Amino acid sequence: MANKFKINRTNLSLWKGIAMVAGTFSFVICMLVLVNYIQINRIDPVNTEVINSLVNRLNENPNDVQLREQIREMDLLVRKAYFTNQWQVKAGGYLFLFGIIVTAIALQLFYAGKQQLPQVSEEEEENIILFREKARKWIVIGGFGMVGITLLFAFLTHKELGNQFTEAATIAKAKHAETKQTNITIVAKEEITEPVVEEKVVEEALKEEIVVPVAEEEKVVVEEAKTSSYKGTYPSKEMMANFPSFRGPGGNAIAYQKNIPIEWDGASGKNILWKQPVPIHAYNSPVIWGNKLFLSGASAASREVYCYDRNNGKLLWTAKAEQIAGSPANPPEVTPDTGHSASTVTTDGNLVFAIFSNGDLIAVDMSGKKQWAKNLGVPDNHYGHSSSLIVFEDKLIVQYDQKKNSKVMALSTSSGEEVWSTARKVKVSWASPVIVQNGDQVEILLAADPCIASYDAQTGKELWKIDCITGEVGPSVAYANGIVFALNEYASLVAIKPGAKPEILWEAYDYLSDVPSPIAYNDLLFVVTSYGAVACYNAKAGEILWEKEFDGGFYASPILADGKIYLMDRKGVMHIFKADKEYVELAPSSLGEKSDASPAFADGRVYIRGDKNLYCIGK
């Protein structure tokens, strides 16, 4: 018992002294660290007044080498000071901690030495009843106070946050919509100055006016990626005389027809040659071959391809995509703004090809008879598949970018057999393939998060790719003069010099699109946004030449024809303006019904798919 209450006497004055010295040391260090910390927070090493003024001087006199050196030295000095301060704070922290620990130990030992034997408390017995009463009182007061303050805050800051988000999601969803049927084309012959529709004229125009970009200084550098040589010309003369796929031949948004009307009015019937209802609504656009115009439509229960006589609007035949082996019993879920048939059909003049949201792919001949059909597997796509089809010679090119196992493939146009298939490490995409000829090579250009990639159209071999795009990519690429242009909302607009080692020439963030695709023409790039802004860029330098706001908003991709850009807004008004460095409006012409489809052109006529009807416009 004597040992139990033994108190270890320590050298009180020693520990008191140590505690005082260590405590003072800790306090001083703490103050120094605080001052340093405040100093660090006040200084921005990359934005100092002195350097900024020197930089301004340098801007006025860019050739002043001495000044440049002075700025560099000053910059280094400021950075060094900043990092030294940081180092001091951290080192001071360690010293402070050390001082505090020594102080704590010294104080503990000091107080241990001052310990006294336990004593019986002489305080009065605790009044339990009173303590409990007080505790209850303060718990009640605290509880009420908490409820009061909480409710006050709740009512002052209440703003139906959940409902606001739900509404915002609905609006954003509607905005995103439909078109993901974007597309792309890259007509290698960008310098072609719109050959005339009539075949004979086209031939001459090709001979005389087509400038093959390979011959130019800024030719596309894909030589290193040579895999197979292509002797022909893409797009072919026939393709150029027609409008065989989404955004025209090759999908580069350039039509080669002339004498296209710019004025019409759906309400009064002015220049409306005919108008025909389309049986099933869809967001795809018309394509034309010869005298026939093709469209598709689909609902959850039915998938159809339509052929119209483009001269009189008569529905010539309807081909149903049914009884296809491997087709799922239930269609996949799609959003209303994408639908079951967002992909535009394509044709090679012999067969018409259509793809639907459930992966059904059908080929019918020009009289509507099914030639072959297959199911590619239901695409894992949360809005619905929308990449359009395109033909390269005897191959039907299918961009099948989905959540897993994305790929691009070429199917035999005659049998549907797979000719080649290339796996792609990309996320879901709603953009469409664009085909462009670069010298002796024909490239398929595809856009999907995270890259723009090029594939040899003959073999499917990946020629090049560059990581430069993110998000849910809707817009297809555009191509002109050896430069590929790609963009997506919340990502950026990039100009890419293609080749074995592709480079980003310039990048911009001002106008980005989530649905409509851009047009590249000569040295100009036209970017259309879904919220209604249109901008024209210098395609080589990336500077904005003009910008214009429209009210309706755009989902349809613009098409260039006869030096004019035809841009359909969501209300059904076609905005027509010159493809020029300055904005010159030619006409706004109203269809009289909503439309999100891109127009097709033939024989001096415009064909537009409205919400419910198909229109032929001409003089």
Next chain:
Amino acid sequence: MKKSLAFISLLIFFVGMEFAAFSQQQRFPKPEFESGYTQPVTSMPVPSNGMFALLDVLVLIAALSLITWFILKKRSRTGVIAVSIFSILYFGFFREGCVCSVGSVQNVVLALFNPGYHIPLSALAFFVIPLVYTLFFGRTFCAGVCPLGAVQDVFLMRPVTLKKWLQKALGLIPYIYLGLSVLYAATATDFIICRYDPFVGIFRFNATFFMYAIGAAFLLISIFIARPYCRFFCPYGVILNLVSRVSKNHLTITPSNCIQCKLCESSCPLDAINKPVGVKQMEDKRSATRRFILLGLIIPALMIVGGWTGANFHENLAKVNSKVRLADEMLHFDSKTMEESLEIVGFRTSGKPVKQLYQEASEIVKQFYYGGWILGAFIGLVIGLALSGLSTYRYREDYTPDKGGCVSCARCLKYCPVEK
């Protein structure tokens, strides 16, 4: 004295090692390139070695066993101090306060509410093992194995006894903190216990100025008020408190029979010693029973009021969630008058569609609405039970530890003159 010197030497060694390593990093500042070279992106550190997780669990078991032996068998305060210092050095400075049992509550909750989250076995072990020890031996974990408790304990020098009613009232805060941390973990919003851990920044030499200040404030308060974080904030302490109440072999002040010498009466800095309660000190049984029944009956009403309050407050609770905050910011962003914040820029570059963000945010707000009801009802229940609990009296003859509140620090043991 020798022990103290040895300890200081060890400390200097540890700090010196860190200091040398840090100084080496500073010798070579990053060069500046003129060629357009961009600095590589900072990569995340590789996950800690699985061996360390196993070692942590083994050390936890060893430390718990040792401290329990010191407390129950050796009845040694010195042993508790030794284990405390070891825990501060190992679990605190060396393992940088992670994984810790206090924070593991959130891992368990997240795993329960999110099937996609696989709880690390070490986190589960850190949650369960102290509970098992507490069930059998009382809060020996709190005594000196938890680095948060240990660091406060070593700073305690001039303990001041708080008024009992104040202790009771403040003692409800940990329940609220537990409720909030469960809500935020269940909604995968944040691990608030870790984020606002006042000591982890000190252990890591890395925290915001605000958190350093909070940590320093707690340590300063610890000089006078024993373990302020453990008693008035620790959410894990709530669970341990409840489990410890039914512990079989809890520490006893006296090794034999209490002789009511009163020597231990003021020995506990946590005021966790139950004093004898005589019949005379108790309230009239009839009025106490009537109040107890009345307060028991209003518990459902308190739960409804609490739930309704929590539900009304759900938007503010939800704004802690980064997705909700971002969606709110995006919703009210005006490009004409405002500049994009880093969060908005980051979101835009991620390429994620804005509608998805809104949908997710809306869903999270809904979760917080229901969570607000549950949290409020829980707080109402706790207040109700605390009020009715304050209307019960138990006859007691001896000085005994308050099994729930006692952290088994063993300070009281040497005050008892009774030998075995």
